[in-house]
Amino acid sequence: MRTVYLLRTAVLVLWAGATIPAAAQGGAAPAQTAGPPAVTTLPYRFEMGGYYTWADNGYGNWRGLDAALWFRGNSRFVPAFLVDSQTRPAGTQQNYAFTSYMNWTQSFYTVQGFSAAPQRSTSAIYFPKVRYDIKGFYKLPRDRNFVLGAGFTHYDFGQPGYGEIYNLGALYYRKKLVLEGNLFINQSFPGNLWSASGSVALQYGTEGKYWFGLSAGGGRELYYYAGLSPGNVSLTSFTVNLFYRRWISRHMGYVVGSMLQDKLDAYARAGMSARLFFEF
Secondary structure, three states: OHHHHHHHHHHHHHHHOOOOOHHHOOOOOHHHOOOOOOOOOOOEEEEEEEEEEEEOOOOEEEEEEEEEEEEOOOOOEEEEEEEEEEEEOOEEEEEEEEEEEEEOOOOEEEEEEEEEOOOOOOOOOOOOOEEEEEEEEEEEOOOOOEEEEEEEEEEEOOOOOEEEEEEEEEEEEEOOEEEEEEEEEEEEEOOOEEEEEEEEEEEEEEOOOEEEEEEEEEEEEEEEEOOOOOEEEEEEEEEEEEEEEEEOOOOEEEEEEEEEEEEOOOEEEEEEEEEEEEEO
């Protein structure tokens, strides 16, 4: 079951977006993303649910619906399609994503993805207009229970700006326990501004029975704001996510989660999420 642990945590890194400006953050906790393949799992997983967060300082309530479909019938290539619709006081925006795992050898695999979010209103830009990610993982011999990873993300919000994220991480698993740490270096344009953040994550469980997860991250956000009062924005933020995934039968289960985020000098928000998943 090693592949289950390794690939499951890879989604945390790929879609966390730890150093993307505020508009890209918000939504379901990354740790709640559907799990990866294993020989004993059913080939399809469909997951759907929603989330709700409360933000202070006039940012209002955020809510959203999301869904994901995974095909896990091939041990080498595992694709998934995801959609997220988020609503805030300024309006609603949808994000459409494709991600996949690719097992190249027993010791090397990659996670890659692409997403697009149509911009129907300049006041409701919550996701990058275009984003693509790739991260490679190498399992160290002999036991292959320690994994090193390096990744790259490009994101483009259109008029608000664009940037790149460079990511280095490490993962260790032992029986039911998975530990992970990551460093993110963000380059933001316009302005060629650099910032950094980090995250740690813990997961415990077994595919087909239950998973419990905790992740925490923090760092700086530095980007240029081209609004009514243009200028550089520098924020320090901290985020904590919890989730619990439970199978209630061979073919279905549920996931519940919570999150707490504090962007110092900007806003604080807390939220909850819930979803059902079906395997067939």
